[in-house]
Amino acid sequence: MDKRNFTFYYGIILIVVGIAVFIRVPQVIPQIETIEFFKNKIGIIRFCLYFLGFLLVLAGGIRVFKNYKKP
Numbered sequence: 001m002d003k004r005n006f007t008f009y010y011g012i013i014l015i016v017v018g019i020a021v022f023i024r025v026p027q028v029i030p031q032i033e034t035i036e037f038f039k040n041k042i043g044i045i046r047f048c049l050y051f052l053g054f055l056l057v058l059a060g061g062i063r064v065f066k067n068y069k070k071p
Helices: 003-033 042-069
Strands: none
Touching: 003 042
């Protein structure tokens, strides 16, 4: 496997993990709300988790796009 194929598949994996974060966050937030320390900070935690998912999808998309741009 050459570097170009590896970059492409790595980008696909990043996109899939980012989408999995988006799917998983609504299931995890109620569990986090049960912890007393995080009860008041649930908004920032939700923002951080969704932002992490967005960054993963963006990074994967950039890798896949750059892979197709190369001749």
